[in-house]
Amino acid sequence: MSLLRYLADALFPSHCHLCQSHLSHDKGICQFCLSDFPFISLEQPNLLFQPDIARLFNLPHCHGLMACAWYQGDLKRWLSEFKFTKQSHYQTAINAVIATQLAHFKSTSTFSPDIYIILPLHKNRFIYRGFNQVAQTWLSHLPHTKVSTNTLIRINATKAQSDLNLKQRKQNVKRAFEVKQNLQGKKVAIIDDVITTGSTINAAAKACYTAGAEEIWAYATALTPLHSQSVTKK
Known part of the structure; x- marks a missing residue:
């Protein structure tokens, strides 16, 4: 261990x-x-083949779904604190969860993306928040040669999905995304932090499908469980 690391561990x-x-x-x-x-x-490996999960999320433009854990308990607290109050010390715990589940997924699944797309924020929200929490927690676990940061663009400044019901969520993200390159024949993974109803990730997947993508998977840090969706979906 270096002297600098030793001192850092001793002090912090x-x-x-x-x-x-x-x-x-x-x-x-x-x-x-x-x-x-x-x-x-x-x-x-494909969570859309698990009936209990497939019933919760409407993802007609996705061929597959991979997620780490349910959006509850400690993971919900870490993600919320990191995203909304910028408590970056929770990022290491989130990273550990992602790295572990992603390694398991790679050992059990035959799906190998040609391109990884981090779900983008609209530029106004990015300026307000100062960072994309999905990029911060996922990029270090992905092959950098396959990551694209400019393929999928969020062209509309949508409202926060957490304040909307299911019908409003679908309308809110309708035509919210645009793809800036030809994805003909590509296998694409679109990555988000939390999937609640699937409206946002499905809108992004539809844009990729229109651009020619052959196979599209949704990757998520967390899925919102049924009891947390009941109020939102009314």
Whole structure:
């Protein structure tokens, strides 16, 4: 260990965000807690083939779905605090969850994207927030030669989806995205942090499909469970 790292650990020790034990690394979660983390099972790698999950999300323009965990408990708190209050120390824990589930997915699935697309923010929201939380948590886990940051553009400044019901969500993101390159025959993965009804990711997938994409998967850090959707979908 370098002297600089030793001093940093001494002055600012890392702790597991779950059990609070001291960490000798900055991954945010200890191996014991990570092994017990409530990941969504990938026994069937395509979650759209799991009936209970397929019933929750309307993704007609997606061929597949991969997600890490449900949007609840500790992961919900980490994502919310990171996204809305910029508490960046939660990013390490989110990164650990993504890295673990993505490695599992790659070992069980035959889907290999030609291009990874981070779901973009509209430029006005990006300026207001100062960062894209999806890019911050996912980019380090993706092959940089396959990541595109300018293929999918959000052309409309839509309202926050969290304030809308299902019908309003669909209308809000209708024609919100535009694809700036030919995706003919490409396998595409579109990545978001949280999928609640699927309206946003499906609108993005539709734009990619129109541009010629052959196979489109949605990747998400978290899926909103049914009991949290009940009020939103009314």
